[in-house]
Amino acid sequence: MTRSSGTARLHPALRAPEATRANALPAGAWWLWALGLAAAASRTTNPLLLGLLVGVAGYVVAARRTDAPWARSYGAFVRIGLFVVAVRLVFSVVLGSSVPGAHTLFTLPGVPMPDWAQGIRIGGRVTAEQLVFALYEGAKLATLLICVGAANSLASPARLLKSLPGALYEVGVAVVVAMTFAPNMVADVARLRTARRLRGRPTGGVRAVLQIGLPVLEGALERSVAVAASMDARGYGRTAQVPTAVRRTTHVLTLGGLLGVCAGTYGLLSAQGAVHGLPLLLAGLAVAMAGLGLGGRRSVRTRYRPDRWGVRAWLVATSGAAVAAAMIWAGAAGPEALHPGVVPLTAPVLPLWPAAAVLVGLMPAVVAPLPASPSDSKEHVA
Incomplete structure (x- = not known):
């Protein structure tokens, strides 16, 4: 059975198409989800709820992950999460607990x-x-890491950096250069080791490391000079003149917005600050985006093939926001179900409507475009 046969019975307007460069979801939609x-x-x-969240993230990754090298990071995040749980248990055993x-x-x-160490x-x-x-605490932290790993597996880092505002253009280019430097250096090391092996050298x-390191550093330096020359030929670093008042307003808005985002995020993660954290986070995001918009006036660049936010992208991003809003509301209405008792020990119970809200996070597995696979056209429906 083909990968797309599961959606064959859906209405053509709702059926997920095969992903192309034109209809691929923006990286920001995956990160918001x-x-x-x-x-x-x-x-x-x-x-039980944490396991359901991990299952939802894992299912979406399995259904919509591509064959790109960066899409294979989900397993590493799962292993890191298990390691975090093990370390948390070891610390509790060795250092005790309150x-x-x-x-x-x-x-x-x-x-x-x-x-002095009482x-x-x-x-x-x-x-x-x-x-x-x-x-319980280790499982919560592990779930956070696994959710971040799902975003890393589904969102292209290059497309995410391309969608940065114009004010962060220099930062985005620096990160892209840094991200491409490490894989090229690893490829150079593998190429030189293979050449030495064919020549019978250790x-x-x-x-051997010293003999390999010098050509690798020389190649990295040559690539850096070539990248700098190409960036200078394309006018990188040239900015437009803006009034002093606009520049100062940009700094105030950006700094104030980032402070609001930090305070709102802390309120969302704390136990009692969810009611005030969400409005503060939204206000901080609005102010920060206004500052970045003003800062983008200094950039004279153009954007090639900008990502378009269609209906499917908004559905994916909204599904993650809906899961977060439902869980925050459930924590305010009935915190006992979301935090099982430890003293005395009680078995955790799966709350029905928060669990149903978590299942909304499966929407990307239905509406997101299917990853292209060269073998799909050769398979037959079972």
């Missing part, structure tokens, strides 16, 4: 601490309550 899932994960420690518990599992030898404990009694609490050891 993933950040919405991450914001929802930050509002709960219920392992969570009281009545179910002792085992006792480690304690290390006496000096008077309050710090190494070893001692390990309870089931503290391990469950550490597991490829390991300090001497």
Whole structure:
């Protein structure tokens, strides 16, 4: 069965087309979707809801991931998340926890601490309550990382940097150059090691590394000079003249907007600041975008093939925002279901309507364009 046969019964207007350069989703839509899932994960420690968020992100990645090299990073983020959970459990066992518990599992030898380090404990009694609490907290952080990994697997970093505002043009070009430098250097190292192996020379050891490092650095320097020359030939760095009042207003708006975004993000991630965090975040984004818009007047560049935000892109971004808004509302209405009790230990229960809201995050697997695959045309419907 082909990858697109699952949507064959849909109405032609709703059927997801095959992705091309013209209809591919903007990278910002994928990041907004993933950040919405991450914001929802930050509002709960219920392992059932966190597992559902990971499942939603993993399903969308499996359904819409391409074969590009940067699309293979999702597995690495999953492994990093599992490592974070393991480290959180180890720290809880070795350093103890402030969570009281009545179910002792085992006792480690304690290390006496000096008077100036009172309050710090190494070893001692390990309870089931503290391990469950550490597991919940580690799972929440792991889910945040996995959501970020989903955005990295689905969004092209080059297209994301191309969509930056004109005020951040210099930063975007610097990041693009840095991102292309590392893969080229790795390719040069592999090429030189292969050449040395064919000549019967050793490829390991300090001497071999020194002999390979000089040609690699020389090639990197030559590419940097070539990139600088091409950028100068294309007029990079030339800016338009703007009035002093506009420049000062730009600085004030950008700085104030970024401060508002930081304060609003902190309010969303805190337990009691969700009500005030969202309006502050939206206001900060509006002010920052106004500052970036004014700052873009200094840039005289043009944009080749700008990304267009169509209906599908807005549906993808809105689905992530809907999941975050529903989880914030559920945390304000009934926080008990989103934060299972640890003292005393209680089994987590899956709240129905927050779980249904999380499933809205599956919308990109239906509306986003299908990744092109050369083998699809050769397969037959089962």
